[in-house]
Amino acid sequence: MSPEDLNESNQLRSHAMRVMGTVDKCLSCIYESDNVFKILQELGSRHVMDTAKVDYMDLIGPQFILAIQPVMDDEWTPELEQALSDLFKLIAHIMKASMTF
Template identity: 50%
Template sequence: MHCTVDVNPELTDKQIEIILDSYEVWRKDIEKVGLTTFMSLFQTHPEVQEHFLPFKQLSQTDMEQSAILRSHALRVMATVEKCLSRINNPEKIKDVMEQLGGRHVNYTSKYDYIDLMGPQFVYAIKPRLEDTWNEELEEAWLQLFKVMTYHMKQGMIEKPVITY
């Protein structure tokens, strides 16, 4: 496992504001956003799919129909929602994401794959925000994912929960 983590990223007040405003627009499509995020991840980085045992060797069509993928995508979106509900309290985001990172050690998640989620998520929400989409909005969401993944990776390093 790669064991260094960059400097602790933070969100500005302006980024928080535009993230929360835009979330209200796409939140009704949360299941589709989650599914699109993972389908895009597996299409652009097929090597990642091989590390998700339930999805290993599945075709794109089978993946789109997979109840397991839908369930996982919804859990990831629930984590995004948890972070959004704690967005004004960075310590609480840290706690949520470090615990999640610690659990992912059990799933043999690759440390370096964690950073791939932000760009895939942005790809998934962009069409739902096309009327208001701009570079500032994109950077704000990417920054939120930098915050989330930073703490998740810290949890993988510092707080692994080994159950095997």
Template identity: 45%
Template sequence: MYLLRRIKTLITESSQRRDYKTAVISSNNNELSTTFDPQKPPPEISEREKEILTECWKIVQQDVAKVGIITFVGLFETHPEVHEAFMSFRAENTSELEYNAILRAHALRVMGTVDKCIYRLDNREKLRDLMTELGIRHKNYSVKIEFIDLMGPQFISSIKPHLVAMWTDEHEKAWENLFKLMSYYIRKGMCSI
């Protein structure tokens, strides 16, 4: 199994160097390996999922700063390599980041982006443009493309406690699909440079 994963990684690295139009995402911690093909259509979100996202977001917004901080601290704890990518607070201990003003500001920007995406689900072009530009900016910051898919699961685990009374598999799927859509356009932007 290890040898198969190692061969896959070597092929992936070679493919990335040859062709930036296809990005291969992999996470050692989750043993996730997905190929991004920008020629494929973006993920779809159903009308019911839009309703769920809007309903949930109204509740999450009441504690949006806290959710943002919990999301990033959790991400840094489960994926220390992501913490290392942030120059502003790379040297800080993860347990102390909860009080870091720079992290708080970044977390609020991310929550603002989620907000914009939820309210642009009916205007796919605006959502696409917003997230593609975000991908270009992240590429310019030298963010590794494999980090992009890590945010969704961490965000979902951060909002569940706020929505425990209403949370179902349908809610989980709606949020997963939103982050798949966001990630699709971010990766597309990162691959366009």
């Protein structure tokens, strides 16, 4: 797809909102590791049904960071970037594990 088509894609916009929802769910129960694990296992299983490729899970975090960094402007810090990177690595790890069973 061209950059213009991507910008107008309702499907991409919808997926971005679902990713944001997952981040919100994970952060809202971050101290309840069993809940986070369950959420991400179920999400990984749903991605298998949608025939998503396991390797794609590693791409979401860096793209998420690239998308929100300009919006955060002065509030963006190296610590925030590292925290988000770590969060998405955890998300990808758990989802990938549930996709390979």
